[in-house]
Amino acid sequence: MIPLSYNVRSLVERRATTAAAVLGIALVVFVLSASLMLVAGVEKTLGGSGEPDRAIVLRKGSDNELSSGIEIGSVPIIAAAPGVRSGEGGGLVVGEIVVVAAMEKLGGAGMSNVLIRGVAESVFRFRPEVRFTRGRAPRPGTDEAAIGARIAGRFRGLEMDRTFELRKNRSATVVGIFEAGGSSFESEVWVDVETIRQAFRREGMVSSARVRLESPAAFEAFEEAVEQDKRLGLEAMREIAYFEKQSEGTATFIRVLGSGISFFFALGAVLGAMITMYAAVAHRQREIGTLRALGFPRGSILLSFLVESALVAVAGGALGSLGALGLGAVRFSMMNFDTWSEVVFSFTPTPQTLATALGVSIAMGLAGGFLPALQAARLRPVQAMRE
Amino acid sequence: MSEPIVRLRGVRKTFWRDREPVPVLDGLDLDVPEGSFEALMGPSGSGKTTLLNLIAGLDRPTEGSIEVAGQPIHQLPEGALARWRSETIGFVFQSYNLLPVLTAQQNVELPLLLRRLPRAERRKRAETALRIVGLEDRTQHFPRQLSGGQEQRVTIARAIVNDPKILVADEPTGNLDKGSTKDVLDLLARLNKELGKTILMVTHDPHAAERATIIRKLDKGQLA
Numbered sequence: 001m002i003p004l005s006y007n008v009r010s011l012v013e014r015r016a017t018t019a020a021a022v023l024g025i026a027l028v029v030f031v032l033s034a035s036l037m038l039v040a041g042v043e044k045t046l047g048g049s050g051e052p053d054r055a056i057v058l059r060k061g062s063d064n065e066l067s068s069g070i071e072i073g074s075v076p077i078i079a080a081a082p083g084v085r086s087g088e089g090g091g092l093v094v095g096e097i098v099v100v101a102a103m104e105k106l107g108g109a110g111m112s113n114v115l116i117r118g119v120a121e122s123v124f125r126f127r128p129e130v131r132f133t134r135g136r137a138p139r140p141g142t143d144e145a146a147i148g149a150r151i152a153g154r155f156r157g158l159e160m161d162r163t164f165e166l167r168k169n170r171s172a173t174v175v176g177i178f179e180a181g182g183s184s185f186e187s188e189v190w191v192d193v194e195t196i197r198q199a200f201r202r203e204g205m206v207s208s209a210r211v212r213l214e215s216p217a218a219f220e221a222f223e224e225a226v227e228q229d230k231r232l233g234l235e236a237m238r239e240i241a242y243f244e245k246q247s248e249g250t251a252t253f254i255r256v257l258g259s260g261i262s263f264f265f266a267l268g269a270v271l272g273a274m275i276t277m278y279a280a281v282a283h284r285q286r287e288i289g290t291l292r293a294l295g296f297p298r299g300s301i302l303l304s305f306l307v308e309s310a311l312v313a314v315a316g317g318a319l320g321s322l323g324a325l326g327l328g329a330v331r332f333s334m335m336n337f338d339t340w341s342e343v344v345f346s347f348t349p350t351p352q353t354l355a356t357a358l359g360v361s362i363a364m365g366l367a368g369g370f371l372p373a374l375q376a377a378r379l380r381p382v383q384a385m386r387e
Numbered sequence: 388m389s390e391p392i393v394r395l396r397g398v399r400k401t402f403w404r405d406r407e408p409v410p411v412l413d414g415l416d417l418d419v420p421e422g423s424f425e426a427l428m429g430p431s432g433s434g435k436t437t438l439l440n441l442i443a444g445l446d447r448p449t450e451g452s453i454e455v456a457g458q459p460i461h462q463l464p465e466g467a468l469a470r471w472r473s474e475t476i477g478f479v480f481q482s483y484n485l486l487p488v489l490t491a492q493q494n495v496e497l498p499l500l501l502r503r504l505p506r507a508e509r510r511k512r513a514e515t516a517l518r519i520v521g522l523e524d525r526t527q528h529f530p531r532q533l534s535g536g537q538e539q540r541v542t543i544a545r546a547i548v549n550d551p552k553i554l555v556a557d558e559p560t561g562n563l564d565k566g567s568t569k570d571v572l573d574l575l576a577r578l579n580k581e582l583g584k585t586i587l588m589v590t591h592d593p594h595a596a597e598r599a600t601i602i603r604k605l606d607k608g609q610l611a
């Protein structure tokens with residue numbers, strides 16, 4: 001085999017064209033990795049928002065809390081269903097109202113929807129993962145609000161001790177900022193459920209009811225009991241499944257967009273790698289002829305140039321991945337297409353995103369390098385050495 | 388007279404230029420005795436290099452048979468021919484043809500990479516070859532750090548590292564000054580005498596040709 005040092009040093013020798021090809025591939029890998037990391041971030045934020053021992057109940061046919069409505073009288077019936085863990089004064093259940101409000105984004109980015117959740121005081125017992133980083137929980141019956149950490153400072157008025165308009169002529173004051181394990185709750189505003197009920201005229205209704213189950217395995221019995229009562233017209237889901245379904249639309253959108261852009265970039269990068277390798281073959285005809293004369297078979301020449309092209313690609317892949325990893329600190333706000341409200345995501349690198357990036361870069365290198373390598377392997381030694 | 392190591396019979400080579408046949412070698416017969424040092428002379432376009440390339444297995448005759456070191460090479464398929472070259476022929480080129488990004492040592496090691504040899508053994512053999520050509524103190528130099536004469540000696544080290552039976556040298560002194568020319572010719576003569584290598588050298592230079600034991604003249608595709 002022709003030694004690897006021959007390829008490495010030849011690449012270094014022609015560093016300008018090598019760098020151009022490396023950058024082309026790096027750009028593709030950057031875009032692809034960024035979109036994959038964003039998909040992973042979306043899945044982590046939305047998909048990671050549920051707990052295995054919780055179930056959500058919506059009106060049958062609703063696929064999210066915004067379009068769902070349950071009569072408030074059904075909540076005690078749900079709480080009494082089999083499998084629900086009992087707490088003080090009955091089953092552990094919360095009935096919540098979910099609405100969206102258009103708010104002004106800071107930094108002149110226009111208006112966007114923010115998800116507002118009407119919560120009972122018991123919500124903090126129900127969701128022990130919620131932790132206040134500043135301030136405190138809103139008091140029942142007041143116009144106080146708690147906001148998620150990811151949304152804090154992104155909209156006008158959504159900052160500690162500031163006031164924002166819940167609705168026209170109805171303002172609320174931020175008294176606390178909370179974290180919820182990186183889940184989508186961190187992109188929500190929480191206000192007392194009765195305040196929301198009045199402000200948004202949702203008398204006698206909640207959007208959803210959530211229950212704590214005795215164990216994850218208790219879900220089947222609970223689901224059967226809730227869905228059996230046709231008068232209620234309800235549908236039960238595991239909380240995890242609910243959020244996963246919510247992340248599907250957004251994740252698919254990013255995946256398709258990211259792959260689409262990457263694909264067209266990749267065509268350019270493959271062409272770039274091909275031009276670089278054709279130039280390398282043309283420049284090194286005499287060397288190829290010499291190697292052939294010395295007895296290196298065509299396969300060795302082919303392999304050597306493929307390896308060289310793959311080296312360029314791996315360098316590009318590493319550079320692009322590093323750049324994408326740099327996005328880890330960036331928070332990215334975008335519309336969740338299932339709730340039409342803003343959710344803040346982060347770029348989350350995973351072993352899969354890195355492996356995919358590396359695999360794609362090598363594939364690009366081989367695709368770009370194949371024809372030039374074939375040309376090199378086909379050179380006749382006598383003619384090649386005459387160049 | 389020993390058995391010929393190279394035997395050509397009725398060798399014809401025709402190139403095609405713009406669909407016109409250009410005959411270069413015209414029914415050539417040649418016997419090269421083993422262990423000889425032959426110089427091939429002749430005007431430009433007389434077919435010297437073509438003849439050398441045919442004997443070295445770099446090109447194929449249009450017609451006729453070529454037997455080198457007991458092997459009829461005109462029949463060998465491409466892959467087998469490449470392997471045969473690596474085992475039988477050492478090449479010395481006019482413009483050295485060293486790989487510029489490899490050191491002298493690595494250039495000399497190249498032909499050994501085609502054999503299953505441990506790294507240490509490859510290194511040892513390359514060092515021996517470089518010592519024979521008097522460049523044991525230049526092993527880690529790159530070609531651009533060497534003079535023309537030194538580069539040609541590295542090429543000769545590369546040519547002998549596999550211990551081939553035959554060395555083919557195409558204008559080996561064509562790019563060298565007087566002093567280096569003498570060094571290279573001395574070296575070739577030594578390889579012929581001391582190591583018994585059969586050497587076929589194409590040259591324009593009558594002084595270079597005088598160092599050979601046999602001088603052949605080629606004209607219009609025929610040996611004179």
